[in-house]
Amino acid sequence: MDIQKTTRATLDELKFDYSELPLKVSNNGHTLQVDAGGTGGVSIGETRFNLIQYHFHVRSEHTMKGVSSDMEVHFVHKDAAGNIAVVGVMLKKGEMNPLFKSIMDMAPREKGEKGGGPMGNPGEFIPLNKGYYTYVGSLTTPDCREGLKWIVMKQPVELSENQIKAFKDIFMNNARPVQSLNNRIVLESE
Numbered sequence: 001m002d003i004q005k006t007t008r009a010t011l012d013e014l015k016f017d018y019s020e021l022p023l024k025v026s027n028n029g030h031t032l033q034v035d036a037g038g039t040g041g042v043s044i045g046e047t048r049f050n051l052i053q054y055h056f057h058v059r060s061e062h063t064m065k066g067v068s069s070d071m072e073v074h075f076v077h078k079d080a081a082g083n084i085a086v087v088g089v090m091l092k093k094g095e096m097n098p099l100f101k102s103i104m105d106m107a108p109r110e111k112g113e114k115g116g117g118p119m120g121n122p123g124e125f126i127p128l129n130k131g132y133y134t135y136v137g138s139l140t141t142p143d144c145r146e147g148l149k150w151i152v153m154k155q156p157v158e159l160s161e162n163q164i165k166a167f168k169d170i171f172m173n174n175a176r177p178v179q180s181l182n183n184r185i186v187l188e189s190e
């Protein structure tokens, strides 16, 4: 999705409470997925979403005014009613990220493989600035569902060049081609 035109709005504050978890990483053939089993999550207004899993895309699946980032991480959450909210964070070349290092150190290289390892706090992929864009859309991969809430953080988080290369060595390009927003309204926090 290309985020281009946005409407400024007073949006609910995002309150993340991700916590330290033993890393469970699987290669599902599309990406590396880290299972969180509903521990930790994000509160958006009155609604509490628990973190189910997070996974990575190379290059980013969202673009900002046509510009993509090196990678993107998607945090997939569910609320008590089964509604899904996905938080996307752009990952760009810069400093080494210690959590991504732990994930890549044990990354299963073949489809269907799983790896377990040290503790990791997914909060290491959440930027300090909690400004965001939001729209209602569908899940990009693997299954498409309408009506889920997308949140895209404005501020990117850094990974080192070698870390991005290590991921690309396993998954060359697993991002879907950028889709048109089809007149969906994108709201931007003030």
Ligand SMILES: [Zn+2]
Pocket: 055, 056, 057, 074, 140, 141
């Ligand atoms: Zn994704």
